Amino acid sequence: GEDVEQSLFLSVREGDSSVINCTYTDSSSTYLYWYKQEPGAGLQLLTYIFSNMDMKQDQRLTVLLNKKDKHLSLRIADTQTGDSAIYFCAEKDTGFQKLVFGTGTRLLVSP
């Protein structure tokens, strides 16, 4: 079955870059996603990448995909305190289209 793994915590200083990593097992995933969840809130779609791409950049966000190693990363440039949240990596199941989520990485940005 599919499995998505992330490290649990990341702490950075304001202004630094943050890199959140994710590994997945389903080599036939079509899309891979990054969602942000603030306390008590829903999930906000940050960005996604099609599985035949290596990189996608969107303002301060850069997604890198290493399909051979099944490794996905999210880089946040110039991290701000407002970026403090839980970040979820997810892959899209090719069969029935459901999303399989990692356990989330809690990002803490200190001033």
Added chain:
Amino acid sequence: NAGVMQNPRHLVRRRGQEARLRCSPMKGHSHVYWYRQLPEEGLKFMVYLQKENIIDESGMPKERFSAEFPKEGPSILRIQQVVRGDSAAYFCASSPGEGSAEAFFGQGTRLTVV
């Protein structure tokens, strides 16, 4: 264009009662997914529905849980005879159709069973 709307945002039920969670997808979206998030965990898929059809219910507990997405009206996730272990945040997501890349989530319903 309103996003995915879930209600209620918070729901408290006593053990043994029924819980009904509602989800109205984004306008133009005909595919609805329900996920459950236990405290300090990621989201786990429960069920995938299209209008009047259950497409994939592989994540649904075998008993007490049911879901529907009627031709008219919101999708409903129903939990009968709730137990403490049902306490969680329940999220709904919608997408325009099969093969669509984007799935947008609602704010969730936080169910507390006392």
